[in-house]
Structure formats: C-alpha cells, structure tokens
Amino acid sequence: QQQVKQSPQSLIVQKGGISIxxxxxxxxxxxxxxxxxxxxGKGPALLIAIRPDVxxxxxxxxTISFNKSAKQFSLHIMDSQPGDSATxxxxxxxxxxxxxxxxxxxxxxxxxTVKP
Amino acid sequence: DTAVSQTPKYLVTQMGNDKSIKxxxxxxxxxxxxxxxxxxxxxxxxxxxxxxxxxxxETVPNRFSPKSPDKAHLNLHIxxxxxxxxxxxxxxxxxxxxxxxxxxxxxGPGTRLTVL
Numbered sequence: 001q002q003q004v005k006q007s008p009q010s011l012i013v014q015k016g017g018i019s020i021x022x023x024x025x026x027x028x029x030x031x032x033x034x035x036x037x038x039x040x041g042k043g044p045a046l047l048i049a050i051r052p053d054v055x056x057x058x059x060x061x062x063t064i065s066f067n068k069s070a071k072q073f074s075l076h077i078m079d080s081q082p083g084d085s086a087t088x089x090x091x092x093x094x095x096x097x098x099x100x101x102x103x104x105x106x107x108x109x110x111x112x113t114v115k116p
Numbered sequence: 117d118t119a120v121s122q123t124p125k126y127l128v129t130q131m132g133n134d135k136s137i138k139x140x141x142x143x144x145x146x147x148x149x150x151x152x153x154x155x156x157x158x159x160x161x162x163x164x165x166x167x168x169x170x171x172x173x174e175t176v177p178n179r180f181s182p183k184s185p186d187k188a189h190l191n192l193h194i195x196x197x198x199x200x201x202x203x204x205x206x207x208x209x210x211x212x213x214x215x216x217x218x219x220x221x222x223x224g225p226g227t228r229l230t231v232l
Contacts, residue, residue, distance in 0.1 A: 034220065043120075043206050043223030044159070087157055104221065106159045 003027055004092050006107025013114050019077040021110045023090035026071065030092035034104075035064065035075050038087045047088070048075070080114045087111050119143050120224035122207050128230045129197055137192045137227045139207030148190035149221065150182060151206040159206075165190050194229075202231045 006023045013019045023033075034049035050057045050064040050073065057064045063076040077084055093104040120141045129135055141148060147166040153159050163182045164171045170182065179195045194201060207224040 036221075036223075038157075041226075043208075043226050044221075045223065046220050049220065089159060104161060106161075109157045109159065111157070 003030075003105040004090060004107045006090050006110060008110060009108065010111045011113070013080045013112065015080065015082060015114055015116050017080050017114075019080045019084070019112055019114070020074055021088055021090070021112070022072065022074045023092075023107050024070075024072045025092045025105075027092070028071070029094055030105075032093045033064070033066065033073050034091050034093075035062075036089045036091065036106075038089065038109075040086075044089055077112075080112075082114045082116050085112055085114050120207055120209055120222050122205075122224040122227050124227060125225065126228050126230075128232065130232055131197055131199060133197050134193070134195045135197060135229070136194070137205055137207075137229070139190050139192070139224060141188055141207075141209040141222070141224075143209055143211070143222060145209035145211045145222070146187065147210045148184070149208040149210075150190065150192050151208060151223075153204045153206060153226070155203070162192075163190075197229075197231045199231050202229055204228050 004023055004025050011019055031052055035047045036044035037047040038044040048059050048062050048064055050066050052068050055066050061078045064073060066073040087109045089109050090107040091104045123138045147164055149164045150162040151159055152162055162173050162176045165182055165184050181193045183191045183193055204226045206226050208221040210221045
C-alpha cells in the first residue's frame with residue numbers, strides 16, 4: 001500500500017514558467033510534509049517542509065500548498081530555472097510516536113527538466 | 117565539513133558475497149536511517165535506528181542488518197548478495213526534539229552497489 005502518491009512522474013517546463021508537483025496521502029496521522037530535491041549523483045536534500053497547521057509556506061521561489069481536508073499538498077516552483085532541474089520527492093511522516101521514530105514515507109519522485 | 121558521510125561511494129561485487137557499507141554523521145543527531153534507491157529512483161526506507169531502538173521495514177530481507185557501534189555510526193551489512201540488491205543506498209540522520217521528532221533528514225552522498 002503506497003501511502004504517498006506523487007504526480008507527475010516527469011515534468012518539462014520552460015525557463016521562467018511555473019512547475020507544479022502534487023502529492024496525496026492517506027494516513028491522517030502524518031503531521032510533517034517535507035519536499036526533498038535530489039541532483040544526479042547526490043543524496044536528497046530538504047528543500048521546504050510544512051506542518052498541517054498552516055495551508056501555505058513560501059521560501060523564495062518555492063511554495064508548498066497544503067489542503068488538509070483533501071489530504072493533498074503540492075510544490076510550486078515559480079520562475080523555474082535550468083538549475084532547478086532535479087528529482088523532487090514529497091514525503092510524509094509521523095512525529096512523537098517512538099515506535100515509528102523517524103519513519104518517513106516518500107513519494108515516487110518527479111523528474112523536473114527546465115528548458116532554457 | 118561533511119555532515120553525513122558514507123564509504124565506499126562505489127561497490128562492485130559478485131553474487132553471494134557479504135559486504136558492508138559504513139555511515140557516519142557528525143551532526144550529533146539521535147536517529148539514523150538507511151534507504152534504498154532503485155534504478156527508477158524510488159526511495160524506500162529500510163531501517164531507522166534511534167537511541168538503540170531499531171525499527172525495521174518489514175519488507176527488507178533479513179540478509180540486511182544494520183549495526184550501530186555508537187550514536188554517530190550506522191553501518192549496513194548485507195549477506196549473500198543478490199542481483200536485485202543492486203541499487204544506491206543512502207544513509208541519513210535526523211534530530212529528535214524532546215517529545216517530538218523534528219524529522220528533517222540529512223542524507224549522505226550514497227553508495228552505488230552493483231552485484232554481478
């Protein structure tokens with residue numbers, strides 16, 4: 001059972017355009033929703049994260065929109081640049097429960113290509 | 117200063133061999149993880165290890181065993197390697213806030229394992 005579903009699998013955007021990646025989750029116990037960015041040959045790195053008590057979080061050109069009732073969240077990249085070309089993973093995790101300490105469930109990833 | 121380091125970066129071995137991958141973090145984190153990333157870039161958690169408590173993903177074969185000599189190290193030992201074990205393995209760490217998991221994970225650079 002896949003707990004976090006991510007779409008699209010791949011995305012091609014022109015420079016300056018908006019990139020949008022969507023994720024949906026099932027388990028309402030999740031309370032931390034990060035997005036990770038991975039460049040080829042590197043490990044994933046945290047890009048931006050949100051907790052369900054807010055509906056939106058913005059950091060520079062990156063924004064997470066969160067819809068708790070729909071159990072969906074999305075990453076928006078404004079003014080997309082070729083340097084943003086990477087694989088993006090959404091994730092969902094629990095907090096405060098020792099038995100599942102640190103367990104995060106990742107989406108399947110979206111490969112973003114920003115064309116110059 | 118490397119926050120999470122792994123050795124080796126590349127590992128090529130024959131089927132049936134036993135191998136280990138080492139991981140060290142200098143962030144003072146309480147929780148460490150091992151992930152497997154397959155050729156389709158799907159990222160799956162294998163283990164998390166927190167304050168000597170091991171949480172295992174039940175889908176991981178028992179040929180895989182994590183070993184933690186101290187809080188800063190979590191090594192991955194693999195017995196009787198199979199072709200399907202070929203993947204990139206990532207180590208990660210995170211810090212627990214008291215009573216709540218902060219859960220930003222810091223990933224290592226990965227170890228590309230190729231089983232022939």
